[in-house]
Amino acid sequence: MPYTLLIRNCGQLLTLSGAAASQPLTGAALHNWQVLTDAYIACEQDRIVALGPMAELDATRIGPGTRVLDAGGRVVMPGLVECHTHLVFGGNRAHEFQRKLQGESYLDILASGGGILSTVRATRAASEAELLSNALHHLAGFRRYGITTLEAKSGYGLDAETELRLVRVAQEAGRQQPARVVPTFLGAHVPGPEYKGRPAEYLQMLATEVLPQLDPAEVPFVDIFCEEGAFSVKESRQFLEQARQRGFQLKIHAEQLHDLGGAAMAATLGAVSVDHCDYLNEADAARIAANGRTVVVLLPLVPLFLRQDVYAPGRRLIKAGVPVAISTDFNPGSCPSKNLWLALSVACLKMGLTPKEALAAATLNAAWALNLQTEIGSLEPGKRADLLLLDVQDYEEIPYWLGENPVQQVVIGGEVQ
Numbered sequence: 570m571p572y573t574l575l576i577r578n579c580g581q582l583l584t585l586s587g588a589a590a591s592q593p594l595t596g597a598a599l600h601n602w603q604v605l606t607d608a609y610i611a612c613e614q615d616r617i618v619a620l621g622p623m624a625e626l627d628a629t630r631i632g633p634g635t636r637v638l639d640a641g642g643r644v645v646m647p648g649l650v651e652c653h654t655h656l657v658f659g660g661n662r663a664h665e666f667q668r669k670l671q672g673e674s675y676l677d678i679l680a681s682g683g684g685i686l687s688t689v690r691a692t693r694a695a696s697e698a699e700l701l702s703n704a705l706h707h708l709a710g711f712r713r714y715g716i717t718t719l720e721a722k723s724g725y726g727l728d729a730e731t732e733l734r735l736v737r738v739a740q741e742a743g744r745q746q747p748a749r750v751v752p753t754f755l756g757a758h759v760p761g762p763e764y765k766g767r768p769a770e771y772l773q774m775l776a777t778e779v780l781p782q783l784d785p786a787e788v789p790f791v792d793i794f795c796e797e798g799a800f801s802v803k804e805s806r807q808f809l810e811q812a813r814q815r816g817f818q819l820k821i822h823a824e825q826l827h828d829l830g831g832a833a834m835a836a837t838l839g840a841v842s843v844d845h846c847d848y849l850n851e852a853d854a855a856r857i858a859a860n861g862r863t864v865v866v867l868l869p870l871v872p873l874f875l876r877q878d879v880y881a882p883g884r885r886l887i888k889a890g891v892p893v894a895i896s897t898d899f900n901p902g903s904c905p906s907k908n909l910w911l912a913l914s915v916a917c918l919k920m921g922l923t924p925k926e927a928l929a930a931a932t933l934n935a936a937w938a939l940n941l942q943t944e945i946g947s948l949e950p951g952k953r954a955d956l957l958l959l960d961v962q963d964y965e966e967i968p969y970w971l972g973e974n975p976v977q978q979v980v981i982g983g984e985v986q
């Protein structure tokens with residue numbers, strides 16, 4: 570069979586392969602994955618079928634129907650996997666930017682009825698068509714940054730009907746453009762305004778009225794925000810246990826602003842990821858490392874945007890054997906940026922990751938955080954042909970060109986975009 574797509578003359582082909590495939594990359598494996606120089610990669614339809622040194626390219630597989638791209642000595646790598654976003658929302662919070670600059674904290678703004686609750690008002694007021702058009706607009710932006718798979722949380726409806734609408738919008742957005750969208754149910758973002766001061770009752774409503782309407786085969790993850798002003802560790806545990814019983818995989822927002830112990834709790838329940846972790850302590854990091862599966866999702870643009878000095882201890886987490894991923898956390902409150910490349914740079918600058926670790930964190934380990942590691946995140950025969958051709962000659966340049974978008978061409982499922 571002739572190749573349908575061939576990318577030749579890759580100066581560096583970042584394969585992200587080479588380590589055991591049985592668990593997310595940790596420790597030295599985050600760094601030691603394979604880079605092929607002067608290489609090619611070939612696809613048939615939506616699958617990668619071959620890769621290797623240019624000298625070993627089998628010219629008999631190049632036919633009249635083969636689309637050939639010449640990388641001209643530049644870097645080719647897997648599509649970025651964005652494993653934590655709040656894609657679907659109405660309005661924006663530009664008006665709160667000024668309050669933040671004048672010194673109001675994230676939790677102060679939330680407690681005054683702003684923050685997440687302000688986006689909830691705008692989201693409830695928006696029609697399903699408007700929400701879809703916003704989500705598609707943001708997805709187009711993500712694709713320009715080379716994001717080929719993206720997780721999309723609900724969480725700005727906070728009532729049964731609107732939360733289900735947000736999940737539907739994420740699913741529809743996935744159907745209407747080429748990047749893969751993975752919906753997550755985050756109805757437990759904060760207690761809905763109708764349940765002010767009654768978080769446990771709100772969670773009970775979600776568990777009995779909303780979770781039964783969701784199919785874990787289509788909406789694989791349930792997430793919760795464990796924080797002061799949101800949900801306690803005890804409430805979070807109970808809700809996550811209920812979700813697990815219904816067949817959902819688990820995620821948590823934890824240790825973002827305080828060390829409450831939510832991340833280690835979720836890891837003991839077998840969560841696929843525990844996200845934020847800026848305030849994670851060493852004993853809890855060791856507990857997470859011990860389970861060998863739970864990925865800590867680092868969100869370095871969030872402390873930057875919230876004017877916080879505390880960043881998740883990336884270097885220490887890696888030393889402790891914790892698998893880390895990196896994401897933007899794209900949302901209107903704590904990170905209105907889709908620039909995952911910038912997040913990689915800030916992870917290097919403020920969390921102590923090396924460029925190779927950061928690249929693994931935004932590809933293969935991010936795929937593990939979505940339980941899609943057998944399908945995406947590395948360049949290996951059999952995996953989906955999600956590829957990026959970058960406008961740099963060396964992977965070390967990627968986090969170095971601060972704030973730039975290195976993407977020259979995006980391939981999703983074997984189709985050049």
Ligand code: NIG
Pocket residue numbers: 655684685688794822825871898900901902903904
């Ligand atoms: O992941 N921390 C909780 N949720 C989001 C922010 C949501 C918002 O402020 O609108 C986050 O940072």
Ligand code: FE
Pocket residue numbers: 653654655822898900
């Ligand atoms: Fe988030």
